Amino acid sequence: MKDLFQKFKEALKHLIEAVSYKTLSESELEEELFNWQLKLIECDVSYPVAEYIAREVGKELIGAKVKRFSENIELLVKRAIENAILKIISEAGDLDLINLIEHRIKSGEIPVKMVFVGVNGSGKTTTIAKIAYMLKKRGILSILACSDTFRAGAEEQLAYHARKLGLKMIKHKYGADPAAVAYDAAHHAEAHRIPVVLIDTAGRMQTDRDLMDELKKIVRVISSDLVVFVGDALAGNDALFQAEKFNEEVGVNASILTKVDADVKGGTAISVLYATKKPIIYLGVGPNYEDLVRFTPQWLISQLLSE
Numbered sequence: 001m002k003d004l005f006q007k008f009k010e011a012l013k014h015l016i017e018a019v020s021y022k023t024l025s026e027s028e029l030e031e032e033l034f035n036w037q038l039k040l041i042e043c044d045v046s047y048p049v050a051e052y053i054a055r056e057v058g059k060e061l062i063g064a065k066v067k068r069f070s071e072n073i074e075l076l077v078k079r080a081i082e083n084a085i086l087k088i089i090s091e092a093g094d095l096d097l098i099n100l101i102e103h104r105i106k107s108g109e110i111p112v113k114m115v116f117v118g119v120n121g122s123g124k125t126t127t128i129a130k131i132a133y134m135l136k137k138r139g140i141l142s143i144l145a146c147s148d149t150f151r152a153g154a155e156e157q158l159a160y161h162a163r164k165l166g167l168k169m170i171k172h173k174y175g176a177d178p179a180a181v182a183y184d185a186a187h188h189a190e191a192h193r194i195p196v197v198l199i200d201t202a203g204r205m206q207t208d209r210d211l212m213d214e215l216k217k218i219v220r221v222i223s224s225d226l227v228v229f230v231g232d233a234l235a236g237n238d239a240l241f242q243a244e245k246f247n248e249e250v251g252v253n254a255s256i257l258t259k260v261d262a263d264v265k266g267g268t269a270i271s272v273l274y275a276t277k278k279p280i281i282y283l284g285v286g287p288n289y290e291d292l293v294r295f296t297p298q299w300l301i302s303q304l305l306s307e
């Protein structure tokens with residue numbers, strides 16, 4: 001993952017240099033912080049988040065009255081950013097998927113039904129396959145459901161992964177009721193004591209209204225346990241708006257960001273966390289089954305703030 005979040009790091013380096021090597025008046029400092037805030041926005045950090053982080057860093061720099069030329073400035077700035085990001089992450093809460101599933105297996109309350117939502121191309125199907133692979137490696141079987149009956153080709157794509165992973169997949173005919181597919185999969189899992197149901201959904205229908213209504217119907221019909229928003233980190237602001245929309249309409253419990261391996265900006269995660277107030281649970285860091293990492297605050301902070 002060469003150059004991961006490079007643009008974010010460059011902007012930060014520039015700010016640290018500006019506040020370290022010159023003696024700035026308070027208004028000059030404010031101007032530097034504002035310029036940095038604009039650079040953060042270019043890095044897909046949403047406006048309110050960029051404003052908040054810049055303000056927190058400003059408070060530290062003005063309040064501490066540290067000596068210029070001091071290497072402590074870098075530490076001070078990084079600590080202020082870290083604290084601001086940690087606050088946003090902690091407000092979004094945490095969700096340990098494996099823990100939740102293992103707990104449910106122990107208590108016999110299975111299957112755990114997960115509905116994956118997100119626009120076409122965001123990486124939903126690939127992410128479902130990655131989750132199924134991760135669970136299988138832990139000895140937890142899942143069943144895949146193709147509730148995208150709108151897009152021709154969706155079935156074959158999911159079926160390919162089901163075959164490769166040796167898992168059962170439930171599908172109906174093209175154009176069938178997506179909620180009925182999810183219902184069948186949940187029913188099959190219950191009858192065969194399969195602990196997890198992973199439901200792939202459409203990313204587009206005739207209208208956005210149709211799509212949202214359909215997703216709500218799936219969630220209601222199967223009484224799903226988790227709705228997971230899958231967003232493309234490279235889509236930046238678009239991913240943020242999608243997350244907000246799916247969260248408002250369907251209700252999202254957690255997010256997974258994909259294509260983080262190709263992200264030079266780095267702001268999407270913080271923006272999505274801030275907008276949804278729901279945790280990010282995993283990150284897609286490549287196209288292969290193993291390319292899924294657990295999202296932790298430490299991971300994000302060390303990637304954003306490391307040299």
Ligand code: GDP
Pocket residue numbers: 118119120121122123124125126127203257258259260261262283284285286287291
């Ligand atoms: P869907 O339409 O939302 O189901 O998206 P797909 O699962 O078909 O993924 C779209 C494309 O993104 C495919 O070419 C995937 O290989 C690719 N992709 C998905 N996740 C990742 C990721 O984390 N990193 C990279 N580099 N590519 C990914």
